[in-house]
Amino acid sequence: MDLKRVLAAGLTAAILSTTPALAAGCGNGAPGFPGWLAQFKAEAPRYGLKPRVVESALSGVSYDSKVIRLDRSQHSFKLSFEQFYAKRVNNAMIKRGQQLRQSYAGVFRRIEQRYGVPAPILLSIWGLETNYGGFSGNMPVLRSLATLAYDCRRSRFFTEELVAALMIVQRGDMRPSEMRGAWAGEIGQTQFLATNYVKYAVDFDRDGRRDLIRSSADALASTANYLKAHGWRAGQGWGPGTANHNVLKQWNKATVYQKTIAVMASKIAQ
The missing domain is CATH 1.10.530.10 (Lysozyme)
Structure with missing residues (x-):
């Protein structure tokens, strides 16, 4: 493993261990989303994410009410x-x-x-x-994760996932436009959560x-x-x-x- 990968691995571990403290609040419904997103962008660099990466990756990201409906209607495992x-x-x-x-x-x-x-x-x-x-899946991963991170039901969990997804972009594995997956942000042919992608891919x-x-x-x-x-x-x-x-x-x-x-x-x- 070269020095660059060693440093990246250490940075990833730091991000994943501190992300739960990310305090952009949460909300229910579309009106509060723009303010939440602005606060998230301002705070995310504290967790090893470069401002230009965050701004570029989340540019144009909006609240997705479809994701919230899907989150509230899971029945298969019953x-x-x-x-x-x-x-x-x-x-x-x-x-x-x-x-x-x-x-x-x-x-x-x-x-x-x-x-x-x-x-x-x-x-x-x-x-x-x-x-x-x-x-x-064909849903924009960053939009789904931002929506779920903002939503109060599981905000902390999905804030971790959003930060990890941005790390995937930052380390050059994928461009934001390539990151399309399931409604809850799972990525790839075996549907990895972004945190697992960072740790195990x-x-x-x-x-x-x-x-x-x-x-x-x-x-x-x-x-x-x-x-x-x-x-x-x-x-x-x-x-x-x-x-x-x-x-x-x-x-x-x-x-x-x-x-x-x-x-x-x-x-x-x-």
């Missing part, structure tokens, strides 16, 4: 496992995962050698999150950028890096009751999602 699995997985997805396991065999082999995470688990997550990179294809949107290799290796960091045990199973199944709980808190990852991965492995 389904039973059988209902959730039937809604999210089908035989075509399993077959596609098996095909991709062959076509990306070299990438998966190198990833498993480095991180210990096998292809079926990564394929299952990849398929569930974005249909193997087919659709990773890797440049596996060695093109100089950690690009989890356009590089499948970066996205898959970054996912493996995340799982390894959370305790994945190489060479072991992932069914309920195993240490690796507990790691899946760190990927997604919903029990139905964890079980779906495990079951889908086992079918892909056949």
Whole structure:
């Protein structure tokens, strides 16, 4: 790791440890958003963000009422496992995962050698999150995160995410216009939160950028890096009751999602 990356890693750690103290307040409804955004811009440089980066990245960002509606209407995880699995997985997805396991065999082999995470688990997550990179979202990440950071319901959490997203821009991994994702700001082919992007994204294809949107290799290796960091045990199973199944709980808190990852991965492995 060169000096530049060492310094960047230290700066990232400092940002993520101090962001909760970022005190731009919060609000409910569009009228207060411009004032909040101006205050955020003024305070964000205290956390290692360059004023020109913040101003440029957040120029023209506005309140998005659609994001708030979506935040208030999440129902999928109230389904039973059988209902959730039937809604999210089908035989075509399993077959596609098996095909991709062959076509990306070299990438998966190198990833498993480095991180210990096998292809079926990564394929299952990849398929569930974005249909193997087919659709990773088209909403402007910075607009979504700014809206949610301003909103009082989870302001502190999303303020951290907004600061991390701006760090992604600052370190040159993506331009603001490239950062399009899910309504809550998840980014890339396996839907990383911005804080996890900063901490775990890797440049596996060695093109100089950690690009989890356009590089499948970066996205898959970054996912493996995340799982390894959370305790994945190489060479072991992932069914309920195993240490690796507990790691899946760190990927997604919903029990139905964890079980779906495990079951889908086992079918892909056949």
